[in-house]
Amino acid sequence: MNRSASIKDVANHANVAVGTVSNVLNYPDRVSQRTKERVLRAINELGFVRNDAARQLRAGHSRTIGLIVLDVGNPFFTAVVRAAEDAAALQGSAVLLGDSGHNASRESNYIDLFQEQRVQGLLISPVGDVTARIDQLRERGVPTVLVDRLADENKYSSVSVDDDAGGYLAARHLLDTGRRRLAFVGGPASIRQVADRLQGAQRAVKEEPDATLEVLDSEGMTVLAGRGVGNLLVERRRGDLPDGIFCANDLLALGVMQSLTMTHTLRIPEDIALIGYDDIDFAVSAVVPLSSIRQPTEALGRTAIELLAEELESDNPKHRAVIFTPELVVRQSTGPAQGSSAG
Amino acid sequence: MNRSASIKDVANHANVAVGTVSNVLNYPDRVSQRTKERVLRAINELGFVRNDAARQLRAGHSRTIGLIVLDVGNPFFTAVVRAAEDAAALQGSAVLLGDSGHNASRESNYIDLFQEQRVQGLLISPVGDVTARIDQLRERGVPTVLVDRLADENKYSSVSVDDDAGGYLAARHLLDTGRRRLAFVGGPASIRQVADRLQGAQRAVKEEPDATLEVLDSEGMTVLAGRGVGNLLVERRRGDLPDGIFCANDLLALGVMQSLTMTHTLRIPEDIALIGYDDIDFAVSAVVPLSSIRQPTEALGRTAIELLAEELESDNPKHRAVIFTPELVVRQSTGPAQGSSAG
DNA sequence: TCGTAACAATGAAACGATTCAAAGTTTGGA
DNA sequence: TCCAAACTTTGAATCGTTTCATTGTTACGA
Numbered sequence: 154m155n156r157s158a159s160i161k162d163v164a165n166h167a168n169v170a171v172g173t174v175s176n177v178l179n180y181p182d183r184v185s186q187r188t189k190e191r192v193l194r195a196i197n198e199l200g201f202v203r204n205d206a207a208r209q210l211r212a213g214h215s216r217t218i219g220l221i222v223l224d225v226g227n228p229f230f231t232a233v234v235r236a237a238e239d240a241a242a243l244q245g246s247a248v249l250l251g252d253s254g255h256n257a258s259r260e261s262n263y264i265d266l267f268q269e270q271r272v273q274g275l276l277i278s279p280v281g282d283v284t285a286r287i288d289q290l291r292e293r294g295v296p297t298v299l300v301d302r303l304a305d306e307n308k309y310s311s312v313s314v315d316d317d318a319g320g321y322l323a324a325r326h327l328l329d330t331g332r333r334r335l336a337f338v339g340g341p342a343s344i345r346q347v348a349d350r351l352q353g354a355q356r357a358v359k360e361e362p363d364a365t366l367e368v369l370d371s372e373g374m375t376v377l378a379g380r381g382v383g384n385l386l387v388e389r390r391r392g393d394l395p396d397g398i399f400c401a402n403d404l405l406a407l408g409v410m411q412s413l414t415m416t417h418t419l420r421i422p423e424d425i426a427l428i429g430y431d432d433i434d435f436a437v438s439a440v441v442p443l444s445s446i447r448q449p450t451e452a453l454g455r456t457a458i459e460l461l462a463e464e465l466e467s468d469n470p471k472h473r474a475v476i477f478t479p480e481l482v483v484r485q486s487t488g489p490a491q492g493s494s495a496g
Numbered sequence: 497m498n499r500s501a502s503i504k505d506v507a508n509h510a511n512v513a514v515g516t517v518s519n520v521l522n523y524p525d526r527v528s529q530r531t532k533e534r535v536l537r538a539i540n541e542l543g544f545v546r547n548d549a550a551r552q553l554r555a556g557h558s559r560t561i562g563l564i565v566l567d568v569g570n571p572f573f574t575a576v577v578r579a580a581e582d583a584a585a586l587q588g589s590a591v592l593l594g595d596s597g598h599n600a601s602r603e604s605n606y607i608d609l610f611q612e613q614r615v616q617g618l619l620i621s622p623v624g625d626v627t628a629r630i631d632q633l634r635e636r637g638v639p640t641v642l643v644d645r646l647a648d649e650n651k652y653s654s655v656s657v658d659d660d661a662g663g664y665l666a667a668r669h670l671l672d673t674g675r676r677r678l679a680f681v682g683g684p685a686s687i688r689q690v691a692d693r694l695q696g697a698q699r700a701v702k703e704e705p706d707a708t709l710e711v712l713d714s715e716g717m718t719v720l721a722g723r724g725v726g727n728l729l730v731e732r733r734r735g736d737l738p739d740g741i742f743c744a745n746d747l748l749a750l751g752v753m754q755s756l757t758m759t760h761t762l763r764i765p766e767d768i769a770l771i772g773y774d775d776i777d778f779a780v781s782a783v784v785p786l787s788s789i790r791q792p793t794e795a796l797g798r799t800a801i802e803l804l805a806e807e808l809e810s811d812n813p814k815h816r817a818v819i820f821t822p823e824l825v826v827r828q829s830t831g832p833a834q835g836s837s838a839g
Numbered sequence: 840t841c842g843t844a845a846c847a848a849t850g851a852a853a854c855g856a857t858t859c860a861a862a863g864t865t866t867g868g869a
Numbered sequence: 870t871c872c873a874a875a876c877t878t879t880g881a882a883t884c885g886t887t888t889c890a891t892t893g894t895t896a897c898g899a
Contacts, residue, residue, distance in 0.1 A: 157636045157637075159884090159885055159886085160885060160886060160887095161885075161886095169848075169849085170848060170849045170850055171849090171850075171885090171886080171887090172848070172849060172850065172851095172887080172888080172889085173847085173848055173849075174886095175886065175887055175888085176847090176848085176887095178886095178887095179887075183846085183847075183848090184847075184848085185846085185847060185848090188847080188848080200632065200636075202608075202611045202612055203612050203885090203886080204553070204612070204614060204884085204885050204886070205549075205612040205613050205614070205886095206548075206549045206550075206552035206553040206558065206613075206614060206884085206885080206886090207549075207553050207854090207884075207885035207886040207887085208885085208886055208887075209549035209854090209886090210547070210549040210550050210553055210853095210854050210855065210856090210884090210885080210886075210887095211853075211854050211885085211886050211887045211888080212854085212886090212887080213499070213854070215549070225568065225574060225577070225578075226571065226574050228569065231568060231569050234568070235568075235595070238595075247609060249592070250593050252578070252581075265545075266590060268545045269545055269546050269547070269548040270548050270549075271547060271548070271549060289543065293500045293543075294499075294500075375781070376778070376781035377781060404781075407781075408781070411783045414758075414783075415757075415783060417760055435719070435778065438718070438719035438720060438747075438750075438751070440754045440757075440758060502854090502855055502856085503855065503856060503857095504855075504856095512878075512879085513878060513879045513880060514855090514856080514857090514879090514880075515857080515858080515859085515878070515879060515880065515881095516877085516878060516879075517856095518856065518857055518858085519857095519877090519878085521856090521857095522856095522857075526876085526877075526878090527877075527878085528876085528877065528878090531877080531878080546855090546856075547854090547855055547856070548856095549854085549855080549856090550854075550855035550856040550857085550884090551855085551856055551857075552856090552884090553854090553855080553856075553883095553884050553885065553886085554855085554856050554857050554858080554883070554884050555856090555857080555884085556884070
């Protein structure tokens, strides 16, 4: 009723030595059939469950990987977490999840916690400057892989997404479908992702001599901010309007879409094409299903685990910075210009 | 470089006994100022970090609470998790999160894992029939609290939300703002939450002799399903339309809203009022900000931890089934009927 | 029948922290 | 100066598992 059964209890109950019980659990081939059966029966009868703390203590490390993300509420990270969990499970590890909530002190607390837990390794999407902590962990034999952040390959391994390439993809798609007067919506420009996506878009626009790119600052990256930008556009004279809009994320795009469709003079995609970024669940459910750029979240999570495994295997590993290219998802919001029905 | 420092290393380095180091960490008052300083300096110099596995082994249990939810991607659960983590942190425990993904075997795996980890207790939003497992855990001194599920108070503690009351609130609000021809959108009726919310709505409608409630089945609980129902409504003759619609969740409501606002003949809330359920982030960002029923997620998570603490404290605790009442959130989509502007 | 190789089973030692009875030290009153 | 009480410090025992050198057993060819 109180204390749960230990390996010793099992050994007594089955009339064998503790080492034998351990062998049944870890190296069944070393044990004779008869003994094995007896031990397994005892395990069942006593309801024995391994004590992981004792295993870890003996082993010197856990079978656990720490993962610290910026925001579990963000679908991007939720997807990465899931992929990492699945990949870790394949190699027999579990993932401990920490949510820093963009807060450096919460982040630091989680690093402390994971260090006490003797995690095998750490995946982190850092808030603050954690290089000192990471170096210190590595000295203790705990490797770290940076997630969604590009790292100097000489120092750390990392997995990240090429936002410049994503911006290029989006703008190129608008150009390829015949749009020439493009607008970029996003802000503040101090956010690296925003700046990179804009830069990629500019790169694409430069490829077409007759194309232009106007930059519209938004106050944040929310639906409301998008609606604000959209309302300004609606008030413009028809001739001053862009014919293709690239928003730095889907929330902005949905906001812009709300403004444009509420006034019933402008049609998406006939008059203005619209593309977002992230491919959130709502993109497909928008009034006009939203084209978007999909981040390879599954690959990010899986690869992070793989890089960690590489670091664990060799004593002095080469670090690798893996950069993924995002993917274009075409939906109705960037359908043919001046075209026909929008079923 | 390799092995990290143990309490023994610290003791040697500071020229004290291991017990003294332990006292510095756990009962600083028992140690003289001089000794304490010497030990702390040694801890710093060696970069000593407690080994949690060893602590647990000695203590017989971890300082960890297991939490298994149906879907981490669901904002409802994300919010509950966060509240539980905060409440647990206050009492010095950490939360291990498991995502069953509505899958009974993943659920079972997590229970196994948590049992090996010797969690102090378990919070679970169950998929399958886990009563046997829960009873077995309790016999071993691991109490369980059911989350988002009403349990027999004689057997288990639980925290849940009164969906009937939520349905009543929603319908009552529509009636209070003058609507009389109500419609309920949701399905399939086999989902308990849907059935309860409908029942609550019916209860409210019965209070008004001249009010009616029409039930519209939806194919699932998605935006798309809502749009399907909305499209059917739009085709009706004006006189056959409801003047207030209660959707079993916000996604459905957003879908219905899309249909009604796309055709520009029907206005929300002037012609038809619309209310959803869950108060997801997008509700406030909808074209017409959506009224909704907010679940007390914060209270759920916090209370679950508190009930668990109660069970941990006494050997033979009374179980408690705490039922929360959700909250009405009024926004523009249920503003005054036949009223004026919808800024 | 014997010797030996292959196979099984044993149980003490180790992992690192906490606990606690016992030993050692300090303090202050008589 | 002495003694008792209060305060510090000590270190062996303990938690439950894995490891591994050692011992015990079996099988089989000579």
